[in-house]
Amino acid sequence: YLQCGRFRLPTNSGKRPLVMGILNITPDSFSDGGHFSTLEFALSHAEQMIADGVDIIDIGGESTRPGIAPLSLEQELQRVMPVIYALRDCGKPLSIDTYKPEVMREALIAEVDMINDINGFRAPGAIDVVKDSAAGLCVMHMQGQPQTMQQEPHYDDVVGEVADFLRQQMDQLTAAGIARDRICIDPGFGFGKNLQHNLALLRNTRRLIRELDLPLLAGMSRKSMIGAITGKPVERRMAGSIGAALAAAEQGALIVRVHDVAETVDALDVWQAGREPSGN
Numbered sequence: 001y002l003q004c005g006r007f008r009l010p011t012n013s014g015k016r017p018l019v020m021g022i023l024n025i026t027p028d029s030f031s032d033g034g035h036f037s038t039l040e041f042a043l044s045h046a047e048q049m050i051a052d053g054v055d056i057i058d059i060g061g062e063s064t065r066p067g068i069a070p071l072s073l074e075q076e077l078q079r080v081m082p083v084i085y086a087l088r089d090c091g092k093p094l095s096i097d098t099y100k101p102e103v104m105r106e107a108l109i110a111e112v113d114m115i116n117d118i119n120g121f122r123a124p125g126a127i128d129v130v131k132d133s134a135a136g137l138c139v140m141h142m143q144g145q146p147q148t149m150q151q152e153p154h155y156d157d158v159v160g161e162v163a164d165f166l167r168q169q170m171d172q173l174t175a176a177g178i179a180r181d182r183i184c185i186d187p188g189f190g191f192g193k194n195l196q197h198n199l200a201l202l203r204n205t206r207r208l209i210r211e212l213d214l215p216l217l218a219g220m221s222r223k224s225m226i227g228a229i230t231g232k233p234v235e236r237r238m239a240g241s242i243g244a245a246l247a248a249a250e251q252g253a254l255i256v257r258v259h260d261v262a263e264t265v266d267a268l269d270v271w272q273a274g275r276e277p278s279g280n
């Protein structure tokens with residue numbers, strides 16, 4: 001099981017990977033009233049994802065796309081907290097995509113079920129904030145920081161270096177008394193990786209899962225690696241993103257983080273139907 005706050009997600013059910021739907025909280029795009037507010041938009045999107053069969057909803061206030069300026073703590077809290085409280089009893093596990101310990105603290109007070117930290121809980125105080133809770137913890141690898149990470153990513157051995165980082169952070173979490181069954185790992189596709197680095201990580205996902213002996217989350221949806229392979233702009237990357245989800249499923253990922261929930265759920269259901277029942 002992956003202990004995820006109020007939920008326990010089965011890890012060896014031999015079923016298809018769980019689908020984590022991306023809920024980006026963007027500021028009011030219509031300030032002239034008469035249109036949905038940020039909160040109404042977010043809740044309507046969440047409602048749609050639930051109808052589409054989402055397994056986990058990942059709430060993000062700050063874009064960590066390469067080159068995007070960081071958001072202040074106050075701005076991030078103002079965006080995400082109303083959504084977390086509004087979705088608290090939606091019946092699905094809620095994840096918060098943040099690297100700020102203060103946001104983690106407020107989200108845990110609101111009983112969020114998973115902390116999804118692109119910074120792998122490296123911020124001072126992050127481990128202390130999350131240790132005395134039951135929330136799931138997604139530890140992701142990132143080289144550098146979002147502002148500059150895609151400029152010249154370099155590794156001697158990308159799979160080995162990512163594995164070493166994930167193991168090091170896992171050891172820090174367990175040394176703080178955090179139960180292993182709360183932790184999942186994530187290679188961090190696109191976070192300080194070029195296309196070859198991303199493909200090496202995808203091809204070695206099963207190895208990462210085996211070496212760390214932890215469930216793995218993969219997030220490739222609409223990222224530049226899909227664009228590089230298909231030649232499609234970001235708004236035309238759904239089919240390529242579904243291909244990436246299937247590749248991650250074949251490599252044994254437990255969770256795939258996607259924009260297109262309904263389509264990915266269907267693709268994974270059909271993929272699963274064609275597999276031996278015992279395979280997991």
Ligand SMILES: Nc1nc2[nH]c(SCCc3ccc(S(N)(=O)=O)cc3)nc2c(=O)[nH]1
Pocket residue numbers: 063064065066097116117118138140150186188189190191217218219220222223224225257
């Ligand atoms: N656990 C987890 N959380 C995530 N949160 C995000 S936000 C994506 C930001 C972004 C967009 C686009 C590119 S690029 N240069 O590859 O096109 C990089 C990063 N992603 C992930 C992910 O994977 N795991």
